[in-house]
Each structure stands twice: as structure tokens, then as C-alpha cells.
Amino acid sequence: MSHTAEAMTIVDTDQLAVGLSHTAGRCLASGLDPDAYRGVLSACFALAQRPWRGTSAQWRDDQQMFGEVEELHTAITAQIGLIDRYTDTVSTRLAAELAKDEDDRNTALIADCKQALRILHEARPQFEALAAMLATVHDDTRDTYQAAYALVDQGRVMPYDGRFVAGQNP
DSSP states (O other): OOHHHHHHHHTOOHHHHHHHHHHHHHHHHTTOOGGGGHHHHHHHHHTTOOOOOSSOOOOSSHHHHHHHHHHHHHHHHHHHHHHHHHHHHHHHHHHHHHTSOGGGOOHHHHHHHHHHHHHHHHHHHHHHHHHHHHHTHHHHHHHHTHHHHHHHHTTOOOGGGGTTTTTOOO
């Protein structure tokens, strides 16, 4: 596989976009205020994805949502690590090829390495931005539902297990 093809595989965001879309869909299905999961929505839109509007299941609780967002964040940071490692690999390969006598250089390999490095260098900031977007979700949720969290943190509960807020009290 060429270095360019490998770089394209590393920076592919298709699976990540689907995961973000489903996460946003579950937030939507749960009836969360969009401000609470603004980072997930921003990441979706950055990848030109819309929140999944199919039969997304509601979140069981905020910890389940935070866990899913953390898994996505971990996947993104892992891809950043892959980008960095492969950038080092390709840079080393390019330097070795350029160190050869001009007559012995493989020009196709040099062009391939340069193209792969361009792809990797262009993609890394996008992944950093996605990670930063997801890093805001926990605080955004707590800020959006500050009064409810304060009540729970004090060991109290919402009237009628929270159904009071939605007007569904018995």
C-alpha cells in the first residue's frame, strides 16, 4: 500500500461520523437541551453529518451519555496518535530517500511521501478540533442543567422523579 493510501485510511472519518451522529441522535431522543450536547452537535456538523433521527434509544442516564462521549473522544485522540506516528514514519522514509544520491532516488516514492505528509498535516488540526468539541460536553451538560445537578448533589431528588418538570406528575 502506498504511503498516500495509508494516510487516507488513517484520516478517514466515516466511522467516527456515524458514531457522532448516533450519539447526537440519542441526545435528541432523550429530549436534552441542545446546549447540553453542543460539542457533539458541533463535531457532527464539522464532519458534515446530521444527528441520527432514526430509532435512537434514549440515554439511561447522564453517565451513559458521558461514557459514550468519552469513548468517541478516546477514539479521536487515538487517531491523532496514529497520525503522529505515521507522520514520523513517512518523514523518516522521506529523509532516507532524500539522503541518497540524486541518481539513486526514487522520485515516485518521494512524491508519495510528500503527498501523504500533506494529508496527515491537513487532517491533524481537524481531529484536534473534534477532540476539543467533545471535551466540552460534560461541562456544557452541567451548566445547562445546573439547578437539577445542584439538587442531586445535595442528596435531594426532583419532584416525581423529574417528571414534575415535564408536567407529567401524577
